[in-house]
Amino acid sequence: MTDALVHLAVALPLATALLVPLARGARLARLVVAGALLTAAAAGALGVVALADHAEPARGHWYVVDAAGGVYLLVVAAIGLLSALASPGYLGPAHRGFFAEHRSRPAYYVALLAFWAVLLAVPLVDNLVVAWILVEATTAASAVLVAFSGGRLALEAGWKYLVLTTLGLTVALLGIVVLYALLASGGSVLGTLDWDAIRAGAGAIDGDAAVFALVLILAGLAAKIGWAPVHNWLPDAHSEAPPPVSALLSAALLPTVMLVAWRTLAALDPAVGRTGGALFLAFGLVSLAVAVPFLWRRLPIKRLLAYSSLEHMGVLALGIGFGTPLALAGVVIHVAGHALAKSLGFYATIPLLRRDRTLATEAPVSLNSTSPAAAGAVGLSLASLSGLPPSPLFVSEVLILAGGVAAGEIAVVAVAAALLALGFLGLAHALIEGVAGDAPREPVASRRAARRLLALTAAIGCALLALPAAAYGLIDSALVADLMRGVG
Amino acid sequence: MIAEPVLWALVGLALGLVVVRRRSAGVAVLAAQSLLLGVIAVDHAVTEHGSVPAAVAILVIRGVVLPLVLVQVIRLTREPRRVASERSALLRFVLALAVALVAIGLAPPLGLHDEAAGDAALALVVLGIAVAALRRPVVFQAIGFLVAENGVLLAGLAVSGGLPAIVELGLLVDLVLAVGVAGAFGARIHERFGTSDTSVLRSLRD
Incomplete structure (x- = not known):
C-alpha cells in the first residue's frame, strides 16, 4: 500500500505532464485539474500514513516514509494542488513570453507538474x-x-x-x-x-x-x-x-x-555535535537580520511576501538549530502555517495584478477600497505571517524561542525575539496601510474571482485556526520524539 | 593518482577562461578541459574496474555535447561588438587567482585519495564561480558553472573507487537540463535586450 502510494505520488504529476501536449483548450485545464486532484490525494494519503506510522518508517529501494517526510508531503501536496487550481486564473489568453504563443500554456503546465513531482520526491528520498x-x-x-x-x-x-x-x-x-x-x-x-x-x-x-x-x-x-x-x-x-x-x-x-x-x-x-546546530543558528539570525529592514519598507506586495519568506526560513533554521522538543514542535507548525499563509498572499495577487499592473511595482494602499475579497486574503496572509495571535506562526515562534531557552541559547533567543518583534511591527504597518481603507468604491476583481478568493480565504483561515490546536497536541508527543531521534 | 602536469593543465585552462576574450574561444577552452577530464574518467574506469559506459558518457556529454549546445547559443546570439562592461582581463585574472589561492590556503585537506587532485578540484570550483561572477556574457556565466561542475567531477575521480555510476549519470542529466535551460535563457535575453551581456540585468533592486 505505502509502496504504491509513494510511486503514485511521484508518477501521477509526471504522467499528467506527459499528457499535457496532447490536450488543448478546456480539455487541457480539465486534465491538469484531474491530475492535480489525483496527485494531491495520493501524496496526502501518503503523508497521513507517514504521520500515523511514524514510529516505524516504511522503507523501500529508494525512499523512506517518516514523520518529517509526512509533514512536508502534506504541505507540498496542498500547495501544489492549490497552485494548479489557481493557474488558469493567472494564465489568461496565450501570449508570447518565455515560450512561443501556441506553446506557452502547455509548457507552463509541463514545467509546473514536473516541478511539483520532483518536490514531492525530495522528502521521500x-x-x-x-x-x-x-x-x-x-x-x-x-x-x-x-x-x-x-x-x-x-x-x-x-x-x-x-x-x-x-x-x-x-x-x-x-x-x-x-x-x-x-x-x-x-x-x-x-x-x-x-x-x-x-x-x-x-x-x-x-x-x-x-x-x-x-x-x-x-x-x-x-x-x-x-x-x-x-x-x-x-x-x-x-x-x-x-x-x-x-x-x-x-x-x-x-x-x-x-x-x-x-x-x-x-x-x-x-560527528559534528553542536557545531551543526550552531551553523543553523547563524544562518537563522543572519536571515532574520537581513529580512527585517525590508519588512519595514513600502514594497510591492509580492516583494514584501518574498522578504517575509527570508524571515521565516530564518525562523525555521533557528528551530532546527535549537533542536529541542519544543523547538521541533514549533518547526512542524511553522512549516505548515507559513505555507498556508504565504500561498494565500500570493494567490490573492492574481486578481489584483490582473486589474491593476501598478501593484507589481508599487506598494498597495487601501486594498479594501477597491477589492474587499483580495484585501481579506492579503490581510489574513499578512496578519498570520506577522505572528499576530491567534496565528499559528505566533504559536510556533513562541515554541521555537522556548525551545531555544531550553537549549540554553539565551543570547540567540534574545536577539531573535527582538528581530521577530521588529518584523511583526513592519508587517503590521504594511497590513494597516496596504489593506485597511474606506468602504469599497469600484471593485477591481470580477465577482467570480472574488467569490473564489473568499472561499479560499475561508478554507485557509480555518486551517490556520486549527494549527494552534495541533501545536498543543504536538508538545511532548511521540512524533516529536521521533523527530528528535533523527529525521531519517 | 592523477599526474600533476594534468592537474596544472586543468587549472590553467580554468584560469584561461577568466581572461579569454571571445565566447567561441571560451567554449573551446571549456571543451578541452572537459575532454581532458573525460579521458581521465575513462582511464580510471578501465584501470579501477569502474563503469566504462558512464565514463564514456561523461566524456561525450561534457566534452562534446554541452560545448556544442553553447556554440549553438553563440550562433543564435551574435553580438555586434565586444561586451564593453567587462573589467580588464588582467584585473579579472588577478582577482580570480587571488580568490583561488586564498580558498586553497584556508580550506582543510578534502580527505580525498589524491590530495593534489583535491586542491585542483577546489581551485576549479572557485575559478568556476569566479568566471560566473566576473564575466558578463551569458555564455561565460554558463561556462562558469560547467567549470565548477568539472571541479566536482575531478574531486569524484580523486575518491578511492570513484563515485557510483548512477550518481555520475544523475549529475549528467542535471547538467544537460541546466545548460539547456541556460541556452534558452541566453536566446531570450538576447532577443529581448539585443545583447547577451548580463550587465543589462540590473533593474531589480530594493
Whole structure:
C-alpha cells in the first residue's frame, strides 16, 4: 500500500505532464485539474500514513516514509494542488513570453507538474546525493517558470535564480563528495550516502573533516533555501514569477530543501555535535537580520511576501538549530502555517495584478477600497505571517524561542525575539496601510474571482485556526520524539 | 593518482577562461578541459574496474555535447561588438587567482585519495564561480558553472573507487537540463535586450 502510494505520488504529476501536449483548450485545464486532484490525494494519503506510522518508517529501494517526510508531503501536496487550481486564473489568453504563443500554456503546465513531482520526491528520498540530484532538477523547471512572462524583469529574475542556485548547489555537491570520501571504504556504493548509513558511519570519521563537509553542504543548500547572505535571487524570483509559482517556490521549495539540510545535520550529528546546530543558528539570525529592514519598507506586495519568506526560513533554521522538543514542535507548525499563509498572499495577487499592473511595482494602499475579497486574503496572509495571535506562526515562534531557552541559547533567543518583534511591527504597518481603507468604491476583481478568493480565504483561515490546536497536541508527543531521534 | 602536469593543465585552462576574450574561444577552452577530464574518467574506469559506459558518457556529454549546445547559443546570439562592461582581463585574472589561492590556503585537506587532485578540484570550483561572477556574457556565466561542475567531477575521480555510476549519470542529466535551460535563457535575453551581456540585468533592486 505505502509502496504504491509513494510511486503514485511521484508518477501521477509526471504522467499528467506527459499528457499535457496532447490536450488543448478546456480539455487541457480539465486534465491538469484531474491530475492535480489525483496527485494531491495520493501524496496526502501518503503523508497521513507517514504521520500515523511514524514510529516505524516504511522503507523501500529508494525512499523512506517518516514523520518529517509526512509533514512536508502534506504541505507540498496542498500547495501544489492549490497552485494548479489557481493557474488558469493567472494564465489568461496565450501570449508570447518565455515560450512561443501556441506553446506557452502547455509548457507552463509541463514545467509546473514536473516541478511539483520532483518536490514531492525530495522528502521521500533516503539518500543525500539522490536528494541533491532532485533539488538540482527543480532548478531547470522552476527557472523557466520564474521567467514565464518573458518580460525583462522576469528574465533577469530567472537568470539570477538559475546561476546563483546552480553555483550554490555545486558547492553543496563538493561537500557531498568530501563526505562520501570520508565514509566510503574503497567500494563505489550509492548506499554509503543513505541517511541511516551516514549516521552509522559518522561516529567513526574525523570531526573537523565532517564539519568542513557540512559547511560546504549547508553553504550550498543555503543558496537554494534563500538563507542570507546568499539569498539575492529570492526577492527577485518570488516577485517576478507567476503567483502560483511564487507560492510553490516560497511555501514548498524553500522548506523542502531545508528538510535536506535538516536530514544532513541529523545524520552527521555524531560527528559534528553542536557545531551543526550552531551553523543553523547563524544562518537563522543572519536571515532574520537581513529580512527585517525590508519588512519595514513600502514594497510591492509580492516583494514584501518574498522578504517575509527570508524571515521565516530564518525562523525555521533557528528551530532546527535549537533542536529541542519544543523547538521541533514549533518547526512542524511553522512549516505548515507559513505555507498556508504565504500561498494565500500570493494567490490573492492574481486578481489584483490582473486589474491593476501598478501593484507589481508599487506598494498597495487601501486594498479594501477597491477589492474587499483580495484585501481579506492579503490581510489574513499578512496578519498570520506577522505572528499576530491567534496565528499559528505566533504559536510556533513562541515554541521555537522556548525551545531555544531550553537549549540554553539565551543570547540567540534574545536577539531573535527582538528581530521577530521588529518584523511583526513592519508587517503590521504594511497590513494597516496596504489593506485597511474606506468602504469599497469600484471593485477591481470580477465577482467570480472574488467569490473564489473568499472561499479560499475561508478554507485557509480555518486551517490556520486549527494549527494552534495541533501545536498543543504536538508538545511532548511521540512524533516529536521521533523527530528528535533523527529525521531519517 | 592523477599526474600533476594534468592537474596544472586543468587549472590553467580554468584560469584561461577568466581572461579569454571571445565566447567561441571560451567554449573551446571549456571543451578541452572537459575532454581532458573525460579521458581521465575513462582511464580510471578501465584501470579501477569502474563503469566504462558512464565514463564514456561523461566524456561525450561534457566534452562534446554541452560545448556544442553553447556554440549553438553563440550562433543564435551574435553580438555586434565586444561586451564593453567587462573589467580588464588582467584585473579579472588577478582577482580570480587571488580568490583561488586564498580558498586553497584556508580550506582543510578534502580527505580525498589524491590530495593534489583535491586542491585542483577546489581551485576549479572557485575559478568556476569566479568566471560566473566576473564575466558578463551569458555564455561565460554558463561556462562558469560547467567549470565548477568539472571541479566536482575531478574531486569524484580523486575518491578511492570513484563515485557510483548512477550518481555520475544523475549529475549528467542535471547538467544537460541546466545548460539547456541556460541556452534558452541566453536566446531570450538576447532577443529581448539585443545583447547577451548580463550587465543589462540590473533593474531589480530594493
